Amino acid sequence: MLNILLMDANYYQISGLSFLIFNQLTGDRPGEFCFLLPSEEKNRDIANVIFHNDMVTINLFNKRCIHSANEAGRKATEKLTIHVPFLSRSQTLNDISMKIGKILAIASADYHLFLNKEEAFWNFGLKKYAQLSVTENDVMILIGCGYNSTDISKILNRSRKTISTHYRNASRKMGAANRAEFYRYASFIAKCGCDERNTLCL
Incomplete structure (x- = not known):
């Protein structure tokens, strides 16, 4: 049931x-x-x-x-x-x-x-390619924790341009129409326990 x-x-x-x-x-x-x-x-x-x-x-x-x-x-x-x-x-x-x-x-x-x-x-x-990559998932969680692109680029040791690309890809795969929708989901995931942060994009 x-x-x-x-x-x-x-x-x-x-x-x-x-x-x-x-x-x-x-x-x-x-x-x-x-x-x-x-x-x-x-x-x-x-x-x-x-x-x-x-x-x-x-x-x-x-x-x-x-x-x-x-x-x-x-x-x-x-x-x-x-x-x-x-x-x-x-x-x-x-x-x-x-x-x-x-x-x-x-x-x-x-x-x-x-x-x-x-x-x-x-x-x-x-489709596996339509799912978030490990880095896209990390960027999403860090955005949900309140970090900006400069902070995330330092944390992940990547350029701001790369972080922006990961954000755009994650947003597209999730189907977010704007930043507010993306942030609401990202902040929800960031508050979950580490073993409950599994995202599946349909």
Whole structure:
């Protein structure tokens, strides 16, 4: 069962998202999903998919670990967290619906499948070249921490022109329409723990 949590403050966006999600799921797997209430704090820990304003968090739980922990009476928390930029202002309804379909397919996938990124990209038809490189990811996190291009060039020992190129490439891959959208996502990622900074561009 997929547990879905919608955290957007905009009522109309929540209504539209829930409609698109419902349409994606009822055709494939009727009865295998549940919308969680955002008012309950514990729901963030059990949600498989969390739709925020401009991003989606996918939690892939290790089902084998949960099953064995339930038998032993312990609580298991082994999971892989993936963040997806969900910047949809310049996209068509069909594009948004397809992106939601991919997000739900990834959220339904086996935890162990994503431990090997190369295999995961292949299975979901994701383009490796469309993903953030290590340096682009580092630049994004440093921007999210509040550093400017001069500071980042000193930290990474690269020229300001190179840093600007990495920023532009990361912004394009994420689908950010402007600097504000990029910064909101980057600052969110910068606040995450080191093992939860996985970004997947769809």
